[in-house]
Amino acid sequence: MMLNEETAIASGALPVAEFRDHLRLGTGFADLGAEDAALEAYLRAAIAAIEGRTSKVLISRDYTLTLAYWRTAESQPLPIAPVSAVASVTLRDRAGAGTVVEAEHYRLIADLSRPRIEPISGLLPSIATGGTVEIAFTAGFGAAWGDLPVDLAQAVFLLAAQYYENRLDGGITGEAMPFGVMALIERWRTVRVLGGYGGARG
Template identity: 75%
Template sequence: MMLKEETTVASGTLPVAEFRAHLRLGTGFADVGAEDAALEAYLRAALAAIEGRTAKVLLARDFMLGLAAWRGAVEQPLPVSPVSAISEIRLVDAAGVFTTVPSESYRLIADLQRPRIEALSGVLPSIPAGGTVEIRFRAGFGPSWSDLPVDLAQAAFLLAAQYYELRHEGAGEGDAMPFGVAALIERWRTVRMLGGRG
């Protein structure tokens, strides 16, 4: 399995000004542009860390999931949520030639914990020998910061603030999540049992 992010969060989507206010930093200094770039980097790092812990995509973007085999004959779970749309499923043979799977042959079950693709009749199409299936989809709570649940938005600010405060002390070494952040994201964590099978 390979999950690839095909689009990224635009810089204008990140609340750098609000984060600056959260940190109570001044404005109007000559190096404010460089500092804003650093603040954006801390926000991106915090988003990535929270997404990694929760399997929830915070800000909407496009992904491609590549598989050598289906997880099940009639449905395929997706590794992140919330998923809002499947844009394309295509079968790619060993020579790289692809065939698009008709959208009327499957549906998205947009479950917040276990989103999945389900065959509408029969089974999912066979993957060519030596080939793969590519599933392209859009995931995320929404395109803007205001679409995030308040606890996840607050967790991102708290974690990014820690990265900022400890920037000269090797912040990020080790994998311990601060207690306040861990408490805020706990209810969003996906419990995986049976290797993802239902």
């Protein structure tokens, strides 16, 4: 299984001004732009860390999941949530030639914990021996910061604030998350589904 992030979070979607207020920083300094760039970096790092712990995508982005085998011929879990749309399913043979599966042959089950694609009827299409399937989809709570659940947004601010406070001690590190952050994200944590094991071969 290989999951690729195809699009990044736009700078405009990050709440730099709100985070500045959260830290109670002043404005009007000559180096405000440089400081805002640092605050944005802390927010991105906190988002990445929380997404890694929860398997939830906070700000919507496009992804491509590549598999050698279906999990089962009746259902293929997607490793992150929430998933809002599946853009395409493409079968590739050993040589890399692709065939797009018609959208009427599968559907998205947009479960918040374990989203998946399933066949409309019968089984998912066979993957050729030595080939792969590519699933292009969009995941995230929404395109804007205001689309996030309040507890996850607060967790990002708390963790980004820790990164900011430790900036003179080596900056962003692999230290354990603060208890308050863990408490906020606990209900969102899901055991990660490995989408490429077992299942139906072509």
